Amino acid sequence: MILPQAKVKHLLYRAGFGTGLQIDSWNESALWKKSNDDHLLNVVNKPQLDSDPREMKDKAKEVFEKSRQEIMKVNAAWIMQMSRQPDLRERMTFFWHNHFACRTLVPWFAQDLNNQMRMQALGSFSDLLTTVSKHPAMLQFLNNQQNRKDHPNENFAREVMELFTLGRGHYTEDDIKEAARAFTGWGFNPQGNFQFRPRQHDEGVKTFRGRTGNFQGDDIINMILEDPQTSIFITRKLGAFLVSDDGVSDSLVKEWSDDFYRSGYRIDRLVRNILNSDTFADPKNTGTRIKSPVELLVGILMQTDGKFEDDRSLVFIQRALGQVLFFPPNVSGWPPGKAWIDSSSLTFRLTLPRLLFSGDETDFRVRDEGDVNGLQNENAGRRRLHCNADxxxxxxxxxxxxxxxxxxxxxxxxxxxxxxxxxxxxxxxxxxxxxxxxxxxxxxxxxxxxxxxxxxx
Amino acid sequence: MEQLTRRGFLKRSMLATAGTALIPQFLKAWEGPVNTGSDNVLVIIQLSGGNDGLNTVVPYRNDIYYKLRPQLGINSEKVLKVSDDLGFNPAWGSMQRLYDEGHLTVINNVGYPNPDRSHFRSMDIWQSASGSDEHITTGWIGRYLDAQCKGCGSHSALEIDDSLGLAMRGSEMKGLALLDPGKLFQATKQPFYKRLSEVDGDEPHIAYLYKTAAETASNAQYIYEKSSVSATATTFPNTELGKKLKTIAELIRSGISTKVYYASLSGFDTHVRQGMQQERLLSQYSEAVSALVSDLKQSGNLGRTLIMTFSEFGRRVTENASGGTDHGTANNLFLMGGSLRKPGFFNGAPDLSRLNEEDLVYQIDFRQIYGTLLNRWLQADDKAILGEQFPLMDFV
Incomplete structure (x- = not known):
């Protein structure tokens, strides 16, 4: 077993984002702060009544430009918040941000979904799942606004089962069709609040995973949660996140997920079981995870108490390394581990400290997503990414x-x-x-x- | 059911590769060629943003086209006519020449089922070669490397850019990104980097980083040395794409064992005032590609090189109110080279009288084209790489 001091360090890396400068006065109970200590992000306002978020697509370029800047403000605020000190709640918000990967053009949606995840990051997975599934950002991202009685769109139903709860192979294509019917009518209003539209809802009888009834969306979510497979799926993913990218053994997954299921999906309980396990503390799982770009960046800022002269540098680094918060590659999130490392990302990682603290310049060109309304390239030659540390x-x-x-x-x-x-x-x-x-x-x-x-x- | 089978297959194949133990000290072996008998080269040019195919290859005799595009429709007198019903954008003079010489195949109506109109998602689908209802975290060229290139270098697939796109990422193997050979070599020949590339990690995960550093340094040097003795006298346009294709031309001349090159040109998302903007980009494309083709011809490499150009989607048939077009679905795709079996138009023009919710209907799944390129051009196992047997085509 590793030494107590090394054990604390390992905990800080996995349950926080690394050692912070306050490490000497740090104690483990700080990890379990109450949720009323939450720092909710609050850098953008809720959209006004007259700006219908559903019509964003038709609006002019200026609206997009403003949205993009505001989402990046939320992005920067979150990075700085994660970098303050090791914080399990931020760490778990980061986990859920990847698990419930979502893109939105509405800055307030992005901020609000993130805050919802933060508030419930260590609470009940059932509540979290329901909140996320009914969030306008997710309903829009997974096209449930287009899921209507005579014109079903299966995207939402499919991803809820494949990526958020059961995982592949635990439902059929028919289950997706039937679940999509149950989710018809789930949408949101111009104020950005969930709205059930009875006239678009398919009232007919559905057969889902062997059960038949006039199911609504909530019934589907409940039936998914009743299946212990959901507990197994979440446990396996969180276990990999906290312990090892190579995953944890089936027997441990079973042990932890049985308890998670019995507890009524208490996330804090599951996290505690994982962090207290011998496997977590096993030296072969210590210092063996490749940091994601955001983990790398947050770690640097936390360990130096660094502050960027220009927030655009934060975005540039995330883009250069391939992980921009609020812009996941798709609904399945960012692939972990070795996927972060290639010739150019590794070379950039190894030069990053000199770019931040030695005044070196870079002429690295970040990728363009092709979207005239998306993240734009400002590839005007060389740039400095100066970060101030004391x-x-x-x-x-x-x-x-x-x-x-x-x-x-x-x-x-x-x-x-x-x-x-x-x-x-x-x-x-x-x-x-x-x-x-x-x-x-x-x-x-x-x-x-x-x-x-x-x-x- | 078929979907499930395919998903299951991919899952299994990924697990199989992930299980392969890391081979320590296989360094130095990676200058070997790809395990295939052919010395064919594939150059992929990605037009990012959704190129408007209808104003690239114009149905200049079609009344519906002019009716739905009263402002943007290209006057039939200006169209560079290449067939009875189709002609090129006026900016494509050089492409017209390639067409006349039999070095260009146009494939119309390329797409995939249930098309996605979001740039990043549709590009994700094209680069990973997935269906629109599945998520694959590796790229099709990356999986080609996984299948075909165990133990050979990351220079087997080069992306001419500073960072590496999804298409080039496999689960074990990845391609190499470089904007120009000199720049990467400069970065990796620094004493700091050189020293690292001689160190081994003491644990498999960190060893992967050291291995990647060592590979990068070795490949960068190999590519730099090869390219520095193969300068071309051909004049390439001094544009972003021109410079990228010049780099590719010189690397192909050098006899390097690279099988796949990837380059992108961005800016095709023409929602507003499309006309000039698209023409400028199409002209940049046309001039750069024709310079590449002449250079390949001159160096005797045109027969073994195939250039493929795609965009993540086409655009709506009906123009919008801002003098532009919005995101659409099916699109045309271009193949250039000296070994085309069916130069000219591979298939008929898009049917504008039969639209699906105002969008073009796809006829050819892009994975049929990938499958054909893998199987017939790169002599690779297309079924294993794509996870499904797509019907092959006879363009090469």
Missing amino acids: WSLLANRFTKKRKEETLSVMEDFLLSRPLLPENRKWVAQITEKKTDDKELVKSGFIAMMSLPEYQMC
């Missing part, structure tokens, strides 16, 4: 009597796994001539953050 403060914090000690404390703080010996030697060389404490700490931080070890959590 190096004097960090130097005070990390400087020890001997240089080796300083480097060793920094290594322990910055990395989830020890440096390879040859890399430790290299960091020592890089910092050899630094006599000034501030310079030493800064160059040590940049060097360690530039290594593959730093990509792991």
Whole structure:
């Protein structure tokens, strides 16, 4: 088993986004803050009555431009909020953001869906599922506004079962058709509130997974939740997220999901079981997960208390590395693990600390999605991504009597796994001539953050 | 039921690859060629944003076209007529020449069932070669590498860009992204990077990072060295696409073992004032592609090269009120090269009298084209890569 101190560090990486500068005064109960301590995002306002979100598509370019900027404001606000300190609620909001992957053109929808997930991140999965399924952002994204009695659209019903609850192979194509009929009439009004439209609802008898009745959307959700497979599916996914991208054993999934199911889908209970397990603490699961781009970025900001001069840099980095919050690649979310790493993303990751803290410039060109109303390229040549950190403060914090000690404390703080010996030697060389404490700490931080070890959590 | 089978298949095949243990120290082996007997090359050019196919290949005798496009319809006198009923956009003079020389095949009415009108989703579908109701996290070229290229280098598939798109990502293998060979080589020959590429990870997950760094450095150097001795004298237009295709031309000249090149041109999302904007892009495309074809011809590589151009969707037949067009469905797709079996028009013009909710109806699933390219051009197992046997076509 790993040492108590190493255990705390591992917990911070997996249940938070890494070690924060307050680590010395940190204790585990801070992870379980009550939900009334929530920090809800509040950077955009609810749309006015006269602006029908359903008509966004027909509106002029300026509306899109404004929406895009506002969604990116929500994005930046969330990144900064995640970077304050290790926070399980933010961490779980991030998990649900990927699980219930959704895109919307309406900034308030994006912010509100995110806040709903934050409030229920550790509550009941049944409530969370219902809230998300009835949210205008999701209903719009999965085309349920177009799901009408004589003109069913199966997209919503399919994804709810395939990606949100049961997983592939646990329902039939007929189940999708019948569920879609039950969801007819689920929509939202111009004020952005869920609305059931009886005239668009198919009142007929449906047969869903062997049961027959005049089912409504809520009945379908309840029947899905009654099936322990939903508990297994969520447990397996959360287990992989918290423990290992390679997944956890079927027997553990069974043990945890039985308890999750019996508890009435209490997410906090499931999280506690996973975090308290021996498997979680097993050294072979420590420092072996590849950080996603957002995890990498949040970690850097948390460990340096860094602040960007220009929020556009935040967006640029997310785009360069392939994970922009609120812009998942599709409804199945971002694929984890090795999928983050390719020749160009790795090269960019390894140069990122120098771009942030050494004033280096980049001429990296981010991808264009082709959408004139989407994220636009501002590929005007070279750019700086300058991020301000208080190096004097960090130097005070990390400087020890001997240089080796300083480097060793920094290594322990910055990395989830020890440096390879040859890399430790290299960091020592890089910092050899630094006599000034501030310079030493800064160059040590940049060097360690530039290594593959730093990509792991 | 068929869908379920296919999903099940993909799931199984992914699990199978994921289970392959990481092979340590296989470094140095990756300059070997792809495991196939052919030395054919595929160049993919992606037009991002949804190119308006109807104003690219214009049905200049069709009254419905002019009726639904009173402003945007291209005057039949200006259309570059190539057949009795179809002609090219005036900006496509060079493409007309390729057509006349038998180096161009136009396939009309390409799409997929239940089309999605969102850019990112439809592009996702085209790049992963999925159905519109499934989500596949690997790309079709990436899976080609997985199937065909165990142990060969990531330079087997090159994307001429700074970052790597979904199409090029397999579950084990990935292509390599580079905007130009010099730039990537500069980045990876730094002492910091070089040093890393000589280090091994002490655990499989981190080893993957070290392996990728080492591969990147080695491939970057290999590509740079190859390309630096194969400069072309052909004049390429000084445009974004012109520069990308020049890089591709020089790499093909160099005899490098790259099988697939991928380049994109963006800006086709013409909701507003489409006319000039699309013509500018089509002209950029036409000039760059014709320079590539002449260069390939001159270097004797045209016979073994096939260029394929697609866009994520076409546009609505009816113009909108802003002098533009909105997102549509089926579209035309272009093939260029020296080995086309059916130059000219592969099939008939879109039927404007038979629209589905005002949109063109697809006739050919794009995965039939991918399947044909994989099977007949790259000699790969199209069924395994696409997860389903799509009927093959006889364009190559």
